[in-house]
Amino acid sequence: MLKVVDYWRKLTRPHFQGAENIPEAGPLLFVGNHTLFGMLDAPLLFAYLYEEKDIFLRSLGDHVHFRIPIWGDWLTKVGAVDGTRENCASLMQAGECILVFPGGAREVSKRKGETYRLVWGNRLGFARMAKEHDCTIVPFAAVGVEDAFDIVKDANDFFATPFGKIAKALGLRRDMVPPLVRLTSRGGVPKPERFYFAFGKPIAPSAHENETSLRDATKHAIEGLITELQQVQATDPERHVLRLGGP
Numbered sequence: 001m002l003k004v005v006d007y008w009r010k011l012t013r014p015h016f017q018g019a020e021n022i023p024e025a026g027p028l029l030f031v032g033n034h035t036l037f038g039m040l041d042a043p044l045l046f047a048y049l050y051e052e053k054d055i056f057l058r059s060l061g062d063h064v065h066f067r068i069p070i071w072g073d074w075l076t077k078v079g080a081v082d083g084t085r086e087n088c089a090s091l092m093q094a095g096e097c098i099l100v101f102p103g104g105a106r107e108v109s110k111r112k113g114e115t116y117r118l119v120w121g122n123r124l125g126f127a128r129m130a131k132e133h134d135c136t137i138v139p140f141a142a143v144g145v146e147d148a149f150d151i152v153k154d155a156n157d158f159f160a161t162p163f164g165k166i167a168k169a170l171g172l173r174r175d176m177v178p179p180l181v182r183l184t185s186r187g188g189v190p191k192p193e194r195f196y197f198a199f200g201k202p203i204a205p206s207a208h209e210n211e212t213s214l215r216d217a218t219k220h221a222i223e224g225l226i227t228e229l230q231q232v233q234a235t236d237p238e239r240h241v242l243r244l245g246g247p
Helices: 002-012 042-053 063-067 071-077 085-093 103-110 125-132 155-159 163-171 210-234
Strands: 015-018 028-032 057-061 097-100 136-141 151-155 180-183 196-199
Touching: 002 015, 002 042, 002 196, 015 097, 028 125, 042 057, 042 196, 057 063, 063 071, 085 097, 085 125, 125 210, 136 210, 155 163, 196 210
Parallel strands: 015 196, 028 097, 028 136, 057 097
Antiparallel strands: 136 196, 151 180
């Protein structure tokens, strides 16, 4: 898998910062923003943590992933687990490093105007589990993917059509409908984007009175990291430099 990631890494030239904020011992719960389509930058994060910090992330996935033949089996092989409370508790008790995107599928299937927005609703699950098991949270952010695409049509557009109404009647989840996109471009030429990642200071659950406070503190930290990365991105002279090889 790392060989495949290496080719993608050469194209996207990921920039990482804040690794010094990652505690040496687990259990750790890495909490971040899920970017458009979900799988374009996540493998780079996994590879970086494994190679640079000797961390093998155990990702909590949406239940639907594990019902899909072959795909679900592959996810299991690379360490992902069905995101149940029981599985999460077992991983925390074992001192593992866990990855969770509270925005889930809804954040992957962005709508127009939602670039880098955290779409968490009132979800408190990750904060509740962290407090129950005194699991340190490591907030992180990713930027780059959502600058590479323009959303042409989103789930709202789809469900407004006759096909969408049929899909709704059949029980298709609105948050599972990805948008129709086109590559952003300059003068009609696709504009490849560099990917940026940042890790924030760890958050101790014990420092927060309740799970709502812990959730909000984590969200605020991630939003701050997104802004920080966008500032780095805006001044990076190599943001749009296409490299098909080399470091």
